[in-house]
Amino acid sequence: MVLEEAWTLKELFVYPNEYIYWSIQIVMYPFMTGLVAGAFVLSSLYHLFGIKPLKEMAQFSLVFSFALLIVAPLPLLFHLLRPERNFYVFMTPHFTSAIAAFGIVIFVYGSIVASELWFLHRKHFVEVSLKLRNQMNKSLAEKIKYLLFTTFTLGAYDAGESALKKDHQAVKILAGVGVPIACFLHGYAGFIFGSVKANALWMTPLMPVIFIMSAVVSGVALCMLTYIITMEIRKLMASRKRSLSHHPTMEDIRGVEFYEMQITSKYLIFFMIFSLSLELLDLVFRGYTAVKSWDILRNVIYGKDFTNIFVLQYTLGNLLPFILLLIPGLTIRRAVLSLILVLFGVFMMRWNVVIGGQSFSLTFAGYMHYQLPIIPHDIETFKEGIGGALLIGGMPFFLFWVLSKIFPVFELKGSH
Amino acid sequence: MNRRDFLKFALRGSAALALAKGLDEIFRPSAGHASLKTSRWVFLVDTHKCIGCGFCVKACKIENEIPFEANVSRTWVERYVVTKDREVFADTPKEARDGFTTGRVDLGLGKYQDIKKENIDKAFFVPKLCNQCEKPPCVQVCPVGATYQTADGLTLVDRQWCIGCGYCIMACPYGMRFFHPIYRVADKCNFCYHRINKGMKPACVLACPVGARRIGNIKDPGDPVTQVIQTQRVEIHKGEYGTKPQVYYLGLSEEVR
Amino acid sequence: MYVLRPLYVVLALVGVILIARAFIVPKDFGIHEKGYMYGWYRKTNEEEWKALKVKYQGKEYCKDCHAEQDQQVRSSRHNLIECENCHGAALEHPIDPQKLTLDRSRELCLRCHTYLPYPTSKRSEIKGIEPDQHNPGGECVGCHNSHQASKPH
Numbered sequence: 124m125v126l127e128e129a130w131t132l133k134e135l136f137v138y139p140n141e142y143i144y145w146s147i148q149i150v151m152y153p154f155m156t157g158l159v160a161g162a163f164v165l166s167s168l169y170h171l172f173g174i175k176p177l178k179e180m181a182q183f184s185l186v187f188s189f190a191l192l193i194v195a196p197l198p199l200l201f202h203l204l205r206p207e208r209n210f211y212v213f214m215t216p217h218f219t220s221a222i223a224a225f226g227i228v229i230f231v232y233g234s235i236v237a238s239e240l241w242f243l244h245r246k247h248f249v250e251v252s253l254k255l256r257n258q259m260n261k262s263l264a265e266k267i268k269y270l271l272f273t274t275f276t277l278g279a280y281d282a283g284e285s286a287l288k289k290d291h292q293a294v295k296i297l298a299g300v301g302v303p304i305a306c307f308l309h310g311y312a313g314f315i316f317g318s319v320k321a322n323a324l325w326m327t328p329l330m331p332v333i334f335i336m337s338a339v340v341s342g343v344a345l346c347m348l349t350y351i352i353t354m355e356i357r358k359l360m361a362s363r364k365r366s367l368s369h370h371p372t373m374e375d376i377r378g379v380e381f382y383e384m385q386i387t388s389k390y391l392i393f394f395m396i397f398s399l400s401l402e403l404l405d406l407v408f409r410g411y412t413a414v415k416s417w418d419i420l421r422n423v424i425y426g427k428d429f430t431n432i433f434v435l436q437y438t439l440g441n442l443l444p445f446i447l448l449l450i451p452g453l454t455i456r457r458a459v460l461s462l463i464l465v466l467f468g469v470f471m472m473r474w475n476v477v478i479g480g481q482s483f484s485l486t487f488a489g490y491m492h493y494q495l496p497i498i499p500h501d502i503e504t505f506k507e508g509i510g511g512a513l514l515i516g517g518m519p520f521f522l523f524w525v526l527s528k529i530f531p532v533f534e535l536k537g538s539h
Numbered sequence: 540m541n542r543r544d545f546l547k548f549a550l551r552g553s554a555a556l557a558l559a560k561g562l563d564e565i566f567r568p569s570a571g572h573a574s575l576k577t578s579r580w581v582f583l584v585d586t587h588k589c590i591g592c593g594f595c596v597k598a599c600k601i602e603n604e605i606p607f608e609a610n611v612s613r614t615w616v617e618r619y620v621v622t623k624d625r626e627v628f629a630d631t632p633k634e635a636r637d638g639f640t641t642g643r644v645d646l647g648l649g650k651y652q653d654i655k656k657e658n659i660d661k662a663f664f665v666p667k668l669c670n671q672c673e674k675p676p677c678v679q680v681c682p683v684g685a686t687y688q689t690a691d692g693l694t695l696v697d698r699q700w701c702i703g704c705g706y707c708i709m710a711c712p713y714g715m716r717f718f719h720p721i722y723r724v725a726d727k728c729n730f731c732y733h734r735i736n737k738g739m740k741p742a743c744v745l746a747c748p749v750g751a752r753r754i755g756n757i758k759d760p761g762d763p764v765t766q767v768i769q770t771q772r773v774e775i776h777k778g779e780y781g782t783k784p785q786v787y788y789l790g791l792s793e794e795v796r
Numbered sequence: 797m798y799v800l801r802p803l804y805v806v807l808a809l810v811g812v813i814l815i816a817r818a819f820i821v822p823k824d825f826g827i828h829e830k831g832y833m834y835g836w837y838r839k840t841n842e843e844e845w846k847a848l849k850v851k852y853q854g855k856e857y858c859k860d861c862h863a864e865q866d867q868q869v870r871s872s873r874h875n876l877i878e879c880e881n882c883h884g885a886a887l888e889h890p891i892d893p894q895k896l897t898l899d900r901s902r903e904l905c906l907r908c909h910t911y912l913p914y915p916t917s918k919r920s921e922i923k924g925i926e927p928d929q930h931n932p933g934g935e936c937v938g939c940h941n942s943h944q945a946s947k948p949h
Contacts, residue, residue, distance in 0.1 A: 125609050125720055134647040136796065138667075138714030139615050139634040144705040204703025204723040211683040211702055213813055214821050219833045222682035222706055230809075238802035277805070279798030289799055320780055321676065321712035485714045486796035488629065489647070590919040592907040594881045601885050602851045620914070638907030640927060662914035678834045687837035690829040697841040733848035742852050748876035748908075749918065 129504055130494045137489035143481045147495055147512050150473045151198040153312040153334060154341070155515070157469065159195055160309040161342010162188035163236065163301055165387070170298035180383050183353070184346040185243070186530050189236050190522035196229065197515050201506040221315040232301070232308045239297040241277070242290045244530050248275040249282050275529070309338040316476060323416030323487070324480040329405050336398035341469035343391045347384065348462040351455060384458055388448050391465070399441050402472070419487040427482060427490065432475050440468015579692040579785070580730055581757040583764045584666050586790040589751040591616055591664040593638035595743035600636065602731060602742035611717040612636065613728035614668040614743055619794050620644060622658045627794045665795050666752060668743065669694065669715040669728035670776065670784030677707035677716060686725065692785060693732060698724050712780045730754060757785070851885035854878065858886065868943040882942065905936040
């Protein structure tokens, strides 16, 4: 049996070789890179433009962006039929293909984020390394920690005033340079789809822009959400350690978080409006010009995929959170609900583009139905099923926890 | 400008020019190869002749080692039935591997359409295969250079290099490509490259009892296929995509998808 | 100036990739006749494809040893059909395989001889049957002579 037959059902006239080749992992990939880009843009809003209330969020979202970046290539590895050859894209890149840009972009962007993190936290690495160096009789864990942190310093031990100022300057430059690169990291994914002339749904010059805008939406929403969750956890821990004076009190924490919520939700709304307008523009244009593919696309958009597009993505994922965020007197609970809905909406947008684009045949006279594998009966249906998707979805959180042990993400004082 | 500045300028200028020329040579090498000029494979499909026996599909699968039971094929035959009330029914049961042995049209999802003989205005068969485009979009989008165009115009896939991303499959407007179930790399019709280079005909051309499939060299004016293309009204499929396909059809009716 | 240290790390990584490339990428991988867009590949692959084994040999291959059958078929309406369409691919017969299988199944004949009433197709000009009504389930060659279509078996 053909692999893709496990999750594709054909209806009416479909070419024999047509299946849903790009399934859940190809939905996950732009979703993850979108979160990467959005988280980075959020962090840059503070580092580059100095928007003070976003300071806490900025520390946090940069590390999160890095954690997401490490996970981002995983959906691709799960998708490739020959994952052991994945590095060929670095060896013989064919730059006429948008996918070949992946190698360059991930490398450049990864370098920028890693460098920015390095400049931000170099002082911390130096402090930990020096402290451990002076400590006799290190335990095994401490020996490893010392080795790690000494390596992280890259031999730059100068923690004086002028050195830190240089660090600060470098962070600003990297935050600035990184914004267009982050946009490119996700924009190229939009270009991958938008440039496929064979696919009537994907082919539009608006695709890269739509992708970038909704990427920023998702990144901001994710950072806000995770920030709220971690603050709630810290509040819980603070309430237990009330006796220790140097820990911030619950009131301190609550105050900071509320103000940040309000500022960031304004940015979220702005990008949501932009993103939605582009999508609606695309839809209106298609209906108006009604080219050859319009008949089948109309059947897919307004018929087959109506629930996915108008109910799940536009209403639940856009309109509802929009209203919830605009109603005066925003509470944390309401914010959390809207953010979850926003993330869901962005995920559905990726789903509707990737799966939607394969829901109709190249004949324009047939349909394909996607059945996401829920219960895997082999490694393939796990990798390209809900199991694989959830594994990848959860991994950034785990990685973030690991990274938070290296980078001090939760200090109210911060490095600068 | 003094002498030193002039020399600096001249040196930098010539270095830049040399770099530009070098890059130009790399990215646009001059076409100085013999085979480019003397041969370019083209195919001719005569839908008036096709009887839908499906021997071509069977022969292709066996000749090119595509798993017989798998629902993928390098070539197939489509059936179109147009009724008096201008409804078009089309199918390609098992890629026409077993021919068309029933008048019921396969609608998928277990449904079939019975069509009464009196109701049929026209019905015909259309063999399809890779167009070996002059500007193949599948080659353009391969991220690693695993698929390519030979000097004589054929698009081939390097099984040792394909990473299985599927971009080429999405990029083909004709739906010609698929993943080989065993090798797990992209695959597609290559005009039986191993046969035509020995002076033999592709398996499908050989198997066809009625001569609906023919292969030729467009650069050879004496080639009978070239003469048909030059002198008769021929069509290409989905020309609007700009791929410049090199499979020419006789009798490609407007219902054909 | 330690500020450039991250850059050095990045450049070192690039260096590693370029060195690895020199070992991993085959020497004949490059831009060939059709330029970078269409001709970026490993040249040896062309020869690999040319070396694929030929399975179908064609009628001319059969007729020297099987002259009698060849004559029979040539004088019948089935002369259009390749021997191998029914007898299977010759490969290197008679060395390997020694004997070719013969497809006696009903389905083989039905490919052309299921009557389909298609006015604009040559298919409707082939004498055909309604599979459900004419000897359903039985082998056609039980009564019909496939080498000499108009004669009885």
